[in-house]
Amino acid sequence: xxxxxxxxxxxxxSRIHDGATLLIGGFGQPGVPEVLIDGVCDLKxxxxxxxxNNAGTGxxxxxxxxxxxxxxxxxxxxxxxxxxxxxxELYDAGKIxxxxxxxxxxxxxxxxxxxxLGGFLTPTGVGTDxxxxxxxxxxxxxxxxxxxPLHGDFALIKAYKVDPRGNLIYRKTGRNFNPIMAMxxxxxxxxxxxxxxxxxxxxxxxxxxxxxxxTYYVTGWYEIGKERNAS
Amino acid sequence: xxxxxxxxxxxxxSRIHDGATLLIGGFGQPGVPEVLIDGVCDLKxxxxxxxxNNAGTGxxxxxxxxxxxxxxxxxxxxxxxxxxxxxxELYDAGKIxxxxxxxxxxxxxxxxxxxxLGGFLTPTGVGTDxxxxxxxxxxxxxxxxxxxPLHGDFALIKAYKVDPRGNLIYRKTGRNFNPIMAMxxxxxxxxxxxxxxxxxxxxxxxxxxxxxxxTYYVTGWYEIGKERNAS
Amino acid sequence: xxxEQTNLLTRQQIAARAAQDMEDGWLVNLGIGMPTMIPTFIxxxxxxxxxxxxxxxxxxxxPAEGEADQDLISAGKELVTMVPGGAYVHHTDSFAIAxxxxxxxxxLGAFQVxxxxxxxxxxxxxxxSGSVGGAMDIAAGSKRVFxxxxxxxxxxxxxxxxxxxxPLTAGGVVTRIFxxxxxxxVTPDGLVLDEVAPGxxxxxxxxxxxxxxxxNSVGTIPIAA
Amino acid sequence: xxxEQTNLLTRQQIAARAAQDMEDGWLVNLGIGMPTMIPTFIxxxxxxxxxxxxxxxxxxxxPAEGEADQDLISAGKELVTMVPGGAYVHHTDSFAIAxxxxxxxxxLGAFQVxxxxxxxxxxxxxxxSGSVGGAMDIAAGSKRVFxxxxxxxxxxxxxxxxxxxxPLTAGGVVTRIFxxxxxxxVTPDGLVLDEVAPGxxxxxxxxxxxxxxxxNSVGTIPIAA
Numbered sequence: 001x002x003x004x005x006x007x008x009x010x011x012x013x014s015r016i017h018d019g020a021t022l023l024i025g026g027f028g029q030p031g032v033p034e035v036l037i038d039g040v041c042d043l044k045x046x047x048x049x050x051x052x053n054n055a056g057t058g059x060x061x062x063x064x065x066x067x068x069x070x071x072x073x074x075x076x077x078x079x080x081x082x083x084x085x086x087x088x089e090l091y092d093a094g095k096i097x098x099x100x101x102x103x104x105x106x107x108x109x110x111x112x113x114x115x116x117l118g119g120f121l122t123p124t125g126v127g128t129d130x131x132x133x134x135x136x137x138x139x140x141x142x143x144x145x146x147x148x149p150l151h152g153d154f155a156l157i158k159a160y161k162v163d164p165r166g167n168l169i170y171r172k173t174g175r176n177f178n179p180i181m182a183m184x185x186x187x188x189x190x191x192x193x194x195x196x197x198x199x200x201x202x203x204x205x206x207x208x209x210x211x212x213x214x215t216y217y218v219t220g221w222y223e224i225g226k227e228r229n230a231s
Numbered sequence: 232x233x234x235x236x237x238x239x240x241x242x243x244x245s246r247i248h249d250g251a252t253l254l255i256g257g258f259g260q261p262g263v264p265e266v267l268i269d270g271v272c273d274l275k276x277x278x279x280x281x282x283x284n285n286a287g288t289g290x291x292x293x294x295x296x297x298x299x300x301x302x303x304x305x306x307x308x309x310x311x312x313x314x315x316x317x318x319x320e321l322y323d324a325g326k327i328x329x330x331x332x333x334x335x336x337x338x339x340x341x342x343x344x345x346x347x348l349g350g351f352l353t354p355t356g357v358g359t360d361x362x363x364x365x366x367x368x369x370x371x372x373x374x375x376x377x378x379x380p381l382h383g384d385f386a387l388i389k390a391y392k393v394d395p396r397g398n399l400i401y402r403k404t405g406r407n408f409n410p411i412m413a414m415x416x417x418x419x420x421x422x423x424x425x426x427x428x429x430x431x432x433x434x435x436x437x438x439x440x441x442x443x444x445x446t447y448y449v450t451g452w453y454e455i456g457k458e459r460n461a462s
Numbered sequence: 463x464x465x466e467q468t469n470l471l472t473r474q475q476i477a478a479r480a481a482q483d484m485e486d487g488w489l490v491n492l493g494i495g496m497p498t499m500i501p502t503f504i505x506x507x508x509x510x511x512x513x514x515x516x517x518x519x520x521x522x523x524x525p526a527e528g529e530a531d532q533d534l535i536s537a538g539k540e541l542v543t544m545v546p547g548g549a550y551v552h553h554t555d556s557f558a559i560a561x562x563x564x565x566x567x568x569x570l571g572a573f574q575v576x577x578x579x580x581x582x583x584x585x586x587x588x589x590x591s592g593s594v595g596g597a598m599d600i601a602a603g604s605k606r607v608f609x610x611x612x613x614x615x616x617x618x619x620x621x622x623x624x625x626x627x628x629p630l631t632a633g634g635v636v637t638r639i640f641x642x643x644x645x646x647x648v649t650p651d652g653l654v655l656d657e658v659a660p661g662x663x664x665x666x667x668x669x670x671x672x673x674x675x676x677x678n679s680v681g682t683i684p685i686a687a
Numbered sequence: 688x689x690x691e692q693t694n695l696l697t698r699q700q701i702a703a704r705a706a707q708d709m710e711d712g713w714l715v716n717l718g719i720g721m722p723t724m725i726p727t728f729i730x731x732x733x734x735x736x737x738x739x740x741x742x743x744x745x746x747x748x749x750p751a752e753g754e755a756d757q758d759l760i761s762a763g764k765e766l767v768t769m770v771p772g773g774a775y776v777h778h779t780d781s782f783a784i785a786x787x788x789x790x791x792x793x794x795l796g797a798f799q800v801x802x803x804x805x806x807x808x809x810x811x812x813x814x815x816s817g818s819v820g821g822a823m824d825i826a827a828g829s830k831r832v833f834x835x836x837x838x839x840x841x842x843x844x845x846x847x848x849x850x851x852x853x854p855l856t857a858g859g860v861v862t863r864i865f866x867x868x869x870x871x872x873v874t875p876d877g878l879v880l881d882e883v884a885p886g887x888x889x890x891x892x893x894x895x896x897x898x899x900x901x902x903n904s905v906g907t908i909p910i911a912a
Binding site: 258259260261262308309310311312329331332333334335336338339342353354355356357358359360361401402403404405406407408409410411438454455456 | 741759819
Binding site: 108112115116117118119120121122123137139140142144148149169170171172202204205 | 339343346347348349350351352353354368370371373375379380400401402403433435436
């Protein structure tokens, strides 16, 4: 069986290259792969495109990626939260590009990529600024915007448990975008609280089948959203 | 809490009207709501459109619906199996309309309906007879067929366990189309092996949230695919 | 104007009034801010489930002291709980629920609501960007959209207008408006003034509303003692 | 022709040859019929997982006597088992895997394969209808599509052709063809005859193939004793 387990954080993330598009899981702080993000910061990669819901909190996690100058573009739904001050400073200084996508559309665009589809028609955003430049179509009398797939070179996600096949389960609202991003990337890297033996996960309850997982790194439990020292 | 439990089979299905479109779960015999189908047969409804993967087996289940003259049109992926001789006879006699849809497209069209979307672009069927009359589009150099949502007036599905909210889990390959059809209908009716108390289903493992379930009827375990006497 | 000020509803009172409209058996999504105050005002005997777009069906109140779970938050990023019979889903399933018409109601804040039900709540006209979050999907997909807001902006400008001048969130979706002055229904005939806050007159509400209000039988918003 | 007949591979031998191409770590979908015979021929040390489009990742062999589960079947409607580390998914997730390029290989039966990789396997030209099942999605989405079939039709007509005359399943998708006479690769330059069955010559294979075969170094299909 292919060994998907990375023994070190560096092994888990080192294939990420300058200019890559990273889908990064999490909504608020649950489900954010904070350890993997620190790993990417340590690599000092440049010109990354980051796809994630929020624009970072404080100085840790995704905010640290911004602060260390790794990111050229952010695709997100909710950039202007108070705690995203690091992003705001870079944006105001013209140092980072921003694409705002409605949250359901962001999720669906990634699923569309993962499912091998070429696009979908959504009622979300019809007639709004976010539909400017996009094709619109009328189906059964209702207007829709044509949205295109959103692929990642890598997905960085967080899960609760993994088995050697890479099958994943999540924990509460830490699930969020993670299973979708796992589908949508060329290479999916998981940080996971615990790894278990083959057959320890009931095949009925697996949320992400291992076919979508390339690499996992076991972190154990940690308190989320805390500033940690850079390694 | 709204009571979704039907005490009798008739209560479970009686709102189904002549001319309705029914999404009926199952692939092969697992996951086919055989008891609900018998209930519909007993109602002697006419001009139904049936959306389901297969064209019935022997004389029971969906084949009985055909045989009793309830069905005007079948939308399916695999009509010409040996065991679907009842359907074949009706089709050859010009008594039933047939629409063939690729299996992934069938599932995705129902999900699209359930997700409030207006269509999707699929590579499936490009250049084939099944794309005739459909719009095609090129995205990033690849050709796609535009497929439209497929709504049901009713979904008739089969599940393993239900709680009073209507939350569902399934059993093995009995899952198949059932969770998707539950999303895509105006009214979803579930036949279920067992009902359990509120909180007996772990919220992490629910496959179909109760929001997609309108009515359920508890059947207990039964051997699938057997001819039963009409009730 | 100083007399009128004292007759404005508090945020709690607006939430309490909106809570009265939450019907038994509904699944409801609550926007960030004032709408999140609604649950505490729903009568115990009514079964209303809350959907939080980050994948939570059956959102419950904030956790008791010492019982918080760091992995269980609302869309507003607050620690919450789950009620019995809830379920966790991922983001596309969560938005399938929202877009697919499975939300009986969404209660959202608003910068501006137009007489045709246009909702504007994601970006101010003088901003080059805004935080859209899930608002566009939820507003486009819910069976009903309730706008909940102060009746006028801080500078006194009307927020209920004949035609929107702000960037659109979703067109023609608002069905009812709950403010600190009134309850207004959006109908095919126009805006209907259903109720005014105690001590206010219908004309006083019309005076700070930039769209004509139909006044057939205007009631008074009931306030709990 | 009677001598040639005896040199044709059996169904088992075709399956055994195709099994040799299944690489360690692959996820593979097997079409109905001959392809389902492949798993028994895969060497034990190779880790190949099977995907069944009815929602089964990690399909195992038929159940032992008395251990069948009525809810566990393959896409061909046969009772099967699940291997350790498998997972159940619903139909849209199953086809997301297929369409999304997560199948390393699909092995499908065929009525006709064209030199450009066009696959025809769902409907005969004289039929007004056919059973498409999951073939179009799986053929369109897999990283590789192997066609597995008799080299000629029962009436002797070539099934490997310069241009298809049968209704299309998916265009330009077949990467390799396994028949009872040969192993042929579909390349940008055309069809390459890689191997012939023991006792057959390359020219004999060409004679029953309606498209030119490139013959650089033609090997012999190894047959287990």
